[in-house]
Amino acid sequence: MELDKNDQGCEMSEIRFETPQTVEAASALLAGSQGLAKILSGGTDLLIQMRSGMSKPEMVIDVKGINEMTSVKIENGGYRFGAAVPCMHLVENKAFAKTWPGVIDGCNWVGSVQVRGRASVGGNVCNASPAADTVPAMIAAGAIASVVGPKGRRDIPVEQIAAGPGKTTLEKGELVTSFYLPERAPRSGDAYIRFTPRSEMDIAVVGCGINLTLDEHGICTHARVSLGAVAERALVVPEAAAALIGTPVDEAALTKLAAAASAAARPIDDKRGTKAFRIKVAGVLARRTAIVALNRAKGIN
Numbered sequence: 058m059e060l061d062k063n064d065q066g067c068e069m070s071e072i073r074f075e076t077p078q079t080v081e082a083a084s085a086l087l088a089g090s091q092g093l094a095k096i097l098s099g100g101t102d103l104l105i106q107m108r109s110g111m112s113k114p115e116m117v118i119d120v121k122g123i124n125e126m127t128s129v130k131i132e133n134g135g136y137r138f139g140a141a142v143p144c145m146h147l148v149e150n151k152a153f154a155k156t157w158p159g160v161i162d163g164c165n166w167v168g169s170v171q172v173r174g175r176a177s178v179g180g181n182v183c184n185a186s187p188a189a190d191t192v193p194a195m196i197a198a199g200a201i202a203s204v205v206g207p208k209g210r211r212d213i214p215v216e217q218i219a220a221g222p223g224k225t226t227l228e229k230g231e232l233v234t235s236f237y238l239p240e241r242a243p244r245s246g247d248a249y250i251r252f253t254p255r256s257e258m259d260i261a262v263v264g265c266g267i268n269l270t271l272d273e274h275g276i277c278t279h280a281r282v283s284l285g286a287v288a289e290r291a292l293v294v295p296e297a298a299a300a301l302i303g304t305p306v307d308e309a310a311l312t313k314l315a316a317a318a319s320a321a322a323r324p325i326d327d328k329r330g331t332k333a334f335r336i337k338v339a340g341v342l343a344r345r346t347a348i349v350a351l352n353r354a355k356g357i358n
Contacts, residue, residue: 073116080205080234083120088207088230090116096232097121098141099175101168102184126179126234129153134240140179140202140233144191148173157238158353159247159266163194166251169258179233185219186260188286192219193266194249196283196291198238206231216283219290242279244271246353250346251285252338254329261286262330265318265342267350269301275355277301282314287322287339294321297343306351314347315340 077083087094092115095103106112120126126139129150136153144164147153154161167176167190181191182202192215200215207230218233220226227233247268251261264285272278282297300313319340324332352358 072114074119075116076119076122078122080120080123080125080232083118083123083232084205084207084230086116086118087232092116094118096180096183098126098180099143099177100180101172101176102180120232123234132237136238137203137235138178138238139235140182141177142179144173144176144178144181145170147178156241157198157247159249159268159350160191160194160198160200160238162249163191163266166190166249166261178236182215182218183225183227183233185221185223185225185290187219187222187288187290188261188264189291190249190251190261190264190285192291193264193283193285194247195236195266196293197247197249197266197268197281199268199281201237201239202233203235203237204231205234212237216291216293221289242270244273244354245269245279246350246355248346248349248353250342250349252342260329263287263322263324263335263338263342264291265339265346267343267346269306269347269350269354271306271351271354275305277304277306277310282318282343284318284322284339284343287324287335292321294318296321301347306347311344311347315344318343 075086094116095114097117097119120141126141129138144167147164167173178191181189196216201212202215204211218225249266251264253259266283268281269277270279280298280301282294285291297314297317300317304310319336322336322339324335326332
């Protein structure tokens with residue numbers, strides 16, 4: 058199928074539109090493209106980029122007809138969901154939302170409810186915005202991405218997908234097909250909090266995702282901390298996680314966590330926030346996010 062359209066002075070002529078039914082077919086189309094090829098998942102970023110002239114693909118590959126990329130299922134005690142699953146499908150999946158509330162926190166910050174009805178976690182991850190809301194939450198959760206390409210299938214941690222603003226580590230012909238979240242240990246909780254000037258329809262000035270597990274005595278035995286919008290891509294902050302592990306996540310641990318988060322931040326100055334402001338907020342948000350994750354691990358809503 059080819060599209061030929063002029064829209065507000067932006068020429069989009071003879072765009073090849075494909076609807077493969079398998080991930081292998083989608084990969085083959087990507088690999089065989091002689092020009093720019095783009096995956097259409099939710100389209101909430103791609104269509105805006107095309108209309109503005111920022112992206113001029115010669116082929117658009119709609120993957121919404123591929124079952125692997127649009128399903129949510131339990132696998133080995135954990136959850137696997139397709140990269141093209143809309144954010145609202147996860148939000149409305151009660152079992153998933155109860156298991157991974159921090160991931161749902163991230164999903165709920167993506168645009169408006171109308172946008173979330175189309176936007177996918179896969180698109181949010183692969184758009185590679187440093188301020189993407191689902192990414193710190195997914196990184197904190199330990200999410201693993203399944204990638205299919207000409208060389209076959211490989212699994213990589215979500216934090217290894219983005220290389221920088223708008224750039225990924227995916228090779229030609231590769232696409233993210235699904236994400237796997239492992240089985241949760243008892244007494245685990247996760248959370249994502251962001252700071253924005255507006256409560257909705259804005260992008261994060263700073264974002265923080267934290268996932269932690271407690272033992273039967275209330276001592277933190279596992280933690281992952283991720284920061285968004287404070288570097289060229291979302292960060293894993295092992296020093297911040299180390300501040301929590303072995304503690305009851307008390308005031309002393311939270312103080313160390315905040316200091317480690319601020320120390321890891323390497324933001325830029327822009328119209329939405331200065332470096333100094335973002336560094337300070339990174340610590341504040343880490344503390345607040347840890348408290349929410351702690352309460353969830355204890356069953357306190």
